[in-house]
Amino acid sequence: MTAASALRKRLSDKNIVVVPGGGSPLEMKLIAQAGFEAGYLSGYATSATRYGLPDIGLMALGEIENALAACRRVTELPLIVDCDTGYGDVINVRHTVRVMRDLGAAAVQIEDQVWPKRCGHMDNKIVEPREVALKKLKAAVKAADGSDLLVIARTDARGPHGLDEALERCRMFHDAGADVLFVDGPHSVQELERIGRGLPGPLLANMSETGKTPLLSASELQQLGFAIALFPSSTVRLAVKTIQNFLTHLKQTGDSSEWVPRMASLAETNAALDIDVHRDFEADILKELAQEMEKQA
Template sequence: MTKPSLRAALNSGKFVAAPGLHDMITAVIANKVGFDFAYASGYWTTASAHGIPDAGIASYTQMLDRVATLCRTSNASIIADADTGYGGLLNVHHTVRGYEEAGVVAVQIEDQEFPKKCGHTPFKRVVPTIDMVEKIKVACEARRSTETLIIARTDARQVEGYEGALKRAEAFAAAGADVVFVEALESEDEMRDACRRIKAPMMANMADGGKTPIRSAKELEDMGYAMAIYPAMTGLAAAQAAFKALSAFKELGTSVTPAQELYSFADFNELIGFPEVWEFERRWARQSNEG
């Protein structure tokens, strides 16, 4: 199966809106709905796989396994959060190669110190700009395919202020980043100004509950963004649904209540591929009987 090219989409001027897929149930549901692109968030894949915070605790190996599984499961092309590149320049090189082999179409790296923090939580620290510039250059050199994009993120807005973050973003664009991502901007004015000043395709992070105002894909395109991720949407929706279901069960002692709607078990079996398994069983059971 040939998946959509992110580079081609951006070159054509098509705005890319990518929902976050935090687990494989969400991935197969997204296959049914239909998306060209989706996002593998470090925060949400870590939370769903391990139940721990996005604070540099999950290892490169754990994240690579999760990303590779998502790439195999999803029909969409996956844009993947690779945190800081999991270390120094050699680690960045190894990370880009690993993520590319896993099947992602874009690798996102950021300028935080290791261990990193979620971009919308406190106590972030950033590395010197030159260190991140070198990571971007190594990342660009490490990729084997021109279809693999490098997304450079700065978390300096809350550390060095808005102008400090923009100065870094300009340096990242000059270093060769295919897409620039200024994390946790705090107003629509900042978002518009950043798109106007940065001479590279810009990505917006629509993190529900975070510091940046949530805007629609059309509004972001009008501001000047080339693409946007919505990393928290499915994770928060799933958490709310699970909380509601469990609360009703604790109170009423049954899964069948007017307070919640359950996805069809028959439809879910189809989503995850049981019909193919049953057809296999029928075929080989028949051949065994004939033998």
């Protein structure tokens, strides 16, 4: 079963899927090791983790392609890939979806912002006209046809045009074949309730801590009608805060000993990186070589 098939099958279950996000192979390995059923390759987190840049349209297809390829080398976890606006018009969207499909993505997320886009919880977003957004979504659906790759249609219209426009766009996207609907940036629990009642599923809720949307638990979101609880950039923001605090302390004291209980040990870090898999491979080669040399002796 492919990663896309596994995620599609999982979404047929009534229980909500909790999906953490990140921007690096290490985060995806840790998400898989923690037992999650899917991970989210976030544009925000990828821009921050791999390039040290904010999520304001400074990263395009090549960067997210390289990030996905690196993640795929170290984990078979089903990955939802944030493909921003698809990086162009309908031909670009088709190419983006095909690249993600061929690299083993489980789902692609396409949004309706004008390029250069920005993080969904920033102000002053601009969205494309309905007809432009719709033709690009149709291109994504058509490009995914014949595979189990899911297309997640995201609208950022709530910010500039209000929730009614966001809901209407999602209904259009559903009718055009989107597999999952995603209204980004609702401002209240009441708006989340309207989304859950007013749209056909499966629905995705974005729990971006300290963003515009109230932070709810997965069980609360399930009661509101959502199928995916997305925590897209929690890991990178934990890393930023923890590393900043550590470096401040180290600069002041020149001593890291106080932080050792909060660190993974070298052995724990190596285990998380699957060092035994590589050591076992090396040992097998050396064993085979020794056996061959013994036969020749």
